[in-house]
Amino acid sequence: MRKDKTVAQRVVALTLLGAFALLAAGCGNEGDGSYQGYVEGEFVYVASKLSGRLDELAVKRGDAVAPGAPLFALEHQYEQDAVDQAEALLLQAEDLLRDKQKGLRPEELDQIKADLDKARVSAELTGLELSRRSKLFKEKTIAKEELDTVRTNNAVGIAAIRELEAKLATGKLPERIDRVLAAEKEVLSAKAALAQTRWSLDQKSQSATVTGVVFDLMHYQGEWVGAGSPVLSILPPENVKVRFFAPEAVAGAMRVGQSVTINWDGAAKPVAAKVSYIAPKVEYAPPVIYSQGFRQKLVIMIEVRADPEISRVLNPGQPVDVYLESAEKPS
Numbered sequence: 001m002r003k004d005k006t007v008a009q010r011v012v013a014l015t016l017l018g019a020f021a022l023l024a025a026g027c028g029n030e031g032d033g034s035y036q037g038y039v040e041g042e043f044v045y046v047a048s049k050l051s052g053r054l055d056e057l058a059v060k061r062g063d064a065v066a067p068g069a070p071l072f073a074l075e076h077q078y079e080q081d082a083v084d085q086a087e088a089l090l091l092q093a094e095d096l097l098r099d100k101q102k103g104l105r106p107e108e109l110d111q112i113k114a115d116l117d118k119a120r121v122s123a124e125l126t127g128l129e130l131s132r133r134s135k136l137f138k139e140k141t142i143a144k145e146e147l148d149t150v151r152t153n154n155a156v157g158i159a160a161i162r163e164l165e166a167k168l169a170t171g172k173l174p175e176r177i178d179r180v181l182a183a184e185k186e187v188l189s190a191k192a193a194l195a196q197t198r199w200s201l202d203q204k205s206q207s208a209t210v211t212g213v214v215f216d217l218m219h220y221q222g223e224w225v226g227a228g229s230p231v232l233s234i235l236p237p238e239n240v241k242v243r244f245f246a247p248e249a250v251a252g253a254m255r256v257g258q259s260v261t262i263n264w265d266g267a268a269k270p271v272a273a274k275v276s277y278i279a280p281k282v283e284y285a286p287p288v289i290y291s292q293g294f295r296q297k298l299v300i301m302i303e304v305r306a307d308p309e310i311s312r313v314l315n316p317g318q319p320v321d322v323y324l325e326s327a328e329k330p331s
Helices: 004-025 077-103 106-138 146-171 177-203 294-296
Strands: 034-041 044-046 050-055 068-075 205-207 212-215 232-235 242-248 259-263 271-284 298-306 319-323
Touching: 077 177, 106 319, 177 205, 242 271, 242 319, 259 298
Parallel strands: none
Antiparallel strands: 034 242, 034 319, 044 232, 050 068, 068 205, 212 232, 242 298, 259 271, 259 319, 271 298
16 A cells, blocks of 8 residues: 555656746747747627617637627617617707798698788778767767777777787797707707617627637627626638747847747748747746746746737647747758
8 A cells, every 4th residue: 555655746846847847948948949829819808788588690610700790799679669769859849940930830820910901991891980089089089988899999000000910920930949949959968869879789799800710709698798708719811929938047148129930830930030029037947946046947027929910820828939149940
């Protein structure tokens, strides 16, 4: 039993030693000036700000997309009904504003004109009657009360004429300015409500905003998608980078923009790339006790990027070799 335990401990120790050796090899160079690295991608995750059932999925993994290409659509009948209602309310508000700006209808103006003609005829008759009654009063044929009655009727008729003339002039004008302004604000409010409902409807359908390849699908047709939950991810070629670790002494002499060469299994030939990022901190590989004698164990993460056309053939996780300018490159 003790012997079996000892053998097991040796196996575990050898396994850990092998793992540390591989890690150290990955972080150091291969003796030919190269450093092992791997491909990394910065993904664009596409999501809707609203939740709903995924009704349409227009792409699949590996599809190439360009800006404007439809990606997916969530259920949107509720949002469509809200847009239809907002459009109807806007039309109603605009019709009300136009009505207030125009004044009375032609038919209503014609009615006022007819009443005005009638009042003028009536006032003319009462004027003639007043003239006759005045003559008779002077001749002391009628009483003063009868003359006063006719004079009053004539004055009422003249007042009616003035009233109808004023009503006709007012009817040709739009409504009071405050009512017109209130109607204009109703139109603006209706337009804002329509814009809001259209925005909600637009959020239920998402299109590509970048050029790239559909890398992964997180949801499938028929599933419920929460607000802000990515439905898919896109990998633009310019977002593909190579990451490797160089010793602290080597990385300390490197600069952003420095030229390097990368190579991978199956590549026709090594390709040029440039350093795009140098980590501002060091890491241990493998874990060691920090001392002056173990400084070569400290490594710094470095990222390089190649031309997007080259990056199209690289896949995240793929191992690559990175050669510095002074390193000898394979032919």
